[in-house]
Amino acid sequence: ALHVGRIALVLPDPVARLALLPASEVAAKRRKQSEELIRFRLRKALPFDVRDARVAFAGGGTRADSVLVAAIYRPVLEGYEEACRAVGLHPGVVELSGLALLNAAFGSRPPADRLLVNWDDGYVTLLLARGEWPLLVRTLVGEAAASPDEVAREVGNTLIYYRERLGGTALAQAVVRSALLPADQALSLLEGPLEMKPELLEPWPAARAGDMGRAGQTLAGAAACVVGSRR
Structure with missing residues (x-):
């Protein structure tokens, strides 16, 4: 195995679905609540059950009126991560x-x-x-x-x-x-x-x-x- 270390895992764009959602429609006091609203919005846009998605999202600050969302089928992401672990590497940041x-x-x-x-x-x-x-x-x-x-x-x-x-x-x-x-x-x-x-x-x-x-x-x-x- 290679020397154990943390790595950044850069994935090809098609493995995830990127979307821009109106910030006003997914705003909530807690991040978990925002994620639930985002999953609701994505439920018909994904080619798999939204409950099986790993979701990440970020706002663009006070001037942005949208939220950038990335959703990936959990087994697909886990497959990439497991391939790294198999050679002694531990994924930290995962990026498209x-x-x-x-x-x-x-x-x-x-x-x-x-x-x-x-x-x-x-x-x-x-x-x-x-x-x-x-x-x-x-x-x-x-x-x-x-x-x-x-x-x-x-x-x-x-x-x-x-x-x-x-x-x-x-x-x-x-x-x-x-x-x-x-x-x-x-x-x-x-x-x-x-x-x-x-x-x-x-x-x-x-x-x-x-x-x-x-x-x-x-x-x-x-x-x-x-x-x-x-x-």
């Missing part, structure tokens, strides 16, 4: 890749509207944020994430939604993590639908590592978790 990357990409930037595209094999997550707080979260699998052209179309649709439904005007920045396509190809493909030149997310320098190349994009979530823990 997209949220870890969001914090690494925008956590130290001035407040503005920005888009993160977390593109991996089999899925793509689009995180539209104001500052580091999400306004919109979409994780696409299946046909919507099956081809580069489909992903580009969904990115364009997200920009339209931002303008027409969220009252946005222009993004200050768009950042891409691409573990599927080569970085240059992914950035070129998304430049059109974004109507701006996106940047490649590279958290490794902040984690005091050199150029990791293609592997750096694959493992970017792990680096982002390290960066976040140092802030």
Whole structure:
């Protein structure tokens, strides 16, 4: 077995369901009461019994009117945790890749509207944020994430939604993590639908590592978790 130690467990986005719920609808004096209200709201949105979910949630402070919720099927999470324990590692923080990357990409930037595209094999997550707080979260699998052209179309649709439904005007920045396509190809493909030149997310320098190349994009979530823990 490896040396025993506590680790941060970074999971692929599709293993959990992310949702933004109105803060006024799940507010309560005690956190346990808020969790019960959240579970009630999620009961029809999950592909499994909400009683079998591990739920985590966080508010965005006094200026945010929403609560960010993550729900994962308990046996799935326990499977990941048990795999770690089997080699002598003990999971501490459990984070989704997209949220870890969001914090690494925008956590130290001035407040503005920005888009993160977390593109991996089999899925793509689009995180539209104001500052580091999400306004919109979409994780696409299946046909919507099956081809580069489909992903580009969904990115364009997200920009339209931002303008027409969220009252946005222009993004200050768009950042891409691409573990599927080569970085240059992914950035070129998304430049059109974004109507701006996106940047490649590279958290490794902040984690005091050199150029990791293609592997750096694959493992970017792990680096982002390290960066976040140092802030």
